[in-house]
Amino acid sequence: MAAWSNWSGSVVAEPRAFARPKTEAELAALVSRADKVRVVGAGHSFMPLCETDGTLLSLCDLEGAVGLSADKSRAWCPAGWSLATLTAALWEQGLSLINQGDVNPQALAGAIATGTHGTGAKLGSLSTAARAFRVMLADGSVVTCSADERPDLFEAQRLSLGLLGVATRIEVDVLPAYHLEEKVESHAFAEVSGRWDDLVAANRHVEFFVFPYGERVALKMLNPAPAEGPLQQLSDFDDRAFRVICDLCAAAPWLTRTLQPLIVGRGVRQRRVGPAYQIFPSDRTVKFEEMEYELPAEAGWSALREAIAWIRKRNLPVTFPFEFRTVAADDIWISPMNGRPTVSISVHQYAKMPWRAFFDGVEPIFRAHGGRPHWAKRHTLTARDVDALYPKAADFKRVRAAHDPGAKFANAHLAALFEAA
Incomplete structure (x- = not known):
């Protein structure tokens, strides 16, 4: 297929296949038979997070809608929706995200997976608003994780760089529209x-x-x-x-x-x-x-x-x-x-x-x-730096290896950082 490039044009990849699945069953078939998988949103990462010579997926067309908790304090959201699409849909429901950054083309999953943030001394990154994930694993099976259900997977998935699986839906905290x-x-x-x-x-x-x-x-x-x-x-x-x-x-x-x-x-x-x-x-x-x-x-x-x-x-x-x-x-x-x-x-x-x-x-x-x-912005970290800078890096690598032992979701850049074979 034709080459893919990120927003700035500095990262170029030639994936073997590019797909925009419309159903979870179609996504499962693609993931289960692929040797390597990465998921792309708006391509707003300046690091080669989406680079792959395997299968590159976009979830922008994946079926789904916003679902609200009974008290409207949380919303289950399609992970592949852009923040622009999601925030407009939430507004129609009388809701807003707690915080945002200064651009909104990014997919929700990509923003959370990289720790994207806005500004506010009392406000965390978008990742801190995530309360649960629906994740497709390397074999195409789907699991849900939260603080109470598969807590180790949830803790790693809160900022995962896409290394554990394909997030299809994410539950996030929301506020009344303001x-x-x-x-x-x-x-x-x-x-x-x-x-x-x-x-x-x-x-x-x-x-x-x-x-x-x-x-x-x-x-x-x-x-x-x-x-x-x-x-x-x-x-x-x-x-x-x-x-x-x-x-x-x-x-x-x-x-x-x-x-x-x-x-x-x-x-x-x-x-x-x-x-x-x-x-x-x-x-x-x-x-x-x-x-x-x-x-x-x-x-x-x-x-x-x-x-x-x-x-x-x-x-x-x-x-x-x-x-x-x-x-x-x-x-x-x-x-x-x-x-x-x-x-x-x-x-x-x-x-x-x-x-x-x-x-x-x-x-x-x-x-x-x-x-x-910031994981999606230019840096020169090595695996040794990751271990030195992040006290919980060993826990992240342990959970990653347990859920994707074949490193299907790792590309060369991420494999080098997290020692994923």
Whole structure:
């Protein structure tokens, strides 16, 4: 079949077969007879998580609908639905997810399997909202797992990287539907640094974007608010002007240092109110490559300053901003947030510009500050690093081996990380 590539175009695979099963029986037949299986959602991973020379599956067409618990505090959801599809369906039922990230094309299963998160010091990743899974194992059989039923499988499946089986349905915690007020403001970097603890305490969600050659940040705050009618402004940022700057810097990298301070100017004040599922995500049409590290909360600012200084000293043409967020601690076995309140720092580079040397330079800075990478973003971990960074890695590998001894669901990248033959 034709080659498959991820969203940014940096990961390319040539699977032997690609299928979009419509029924669970069709899925079981595909899984049981395949030598190797990986499942793809939106292809928004920058690591080769979906790469395979075996069978590549998409669950976007798999039959299913949202099913609610009696008290409407939980919802069984089709795992292959995109977050965009799922959150719109939940809204029609009067419900919202507890939190989301800033894009919504990802499949629910992929977002949970990689620990995707938004921002909020008291809010965990999407994985922390999962309460049960319906999982197809390597032989095509289907099991359900939760804290009470097959608890070991459940603990590993909460953030699994797709190594245990194919999740077909996931039960997640939900909230009554709510609206959010979004404020985007420009402030001096030094001012936000000095007020950060107060900003975190005062807002349900707070984050900022800072360009490595800029002195001002775009501060974004989200809080529940009463509805104010139809949402007029559909995204937080207009990508059109930014795309022009990125293309100029790609053609003339020396312009980067001059143009960047113009992107976030003084006096920016934007406000909008809308349904949570429409406010959380933004249109990100300018393609990029990304690395993200999750650091102990107390180390976030020093790591950010050191990374910016490293870029400035070398005058690197880095066109995209750093993104700085907070995430609550969790107890998930191979979660980057395991056991500690977290600051998340994302670094990006325009897809048309070189990124490897930049990432190779800032990754040791994040590692030196105790960072663990987002599994779907660029990193260079080895199996030894996994064992050192994740105290429960041995438990995860034990459960993985018990449920998929033939490593059907492991590709070369994941087999090397988790010693899956």
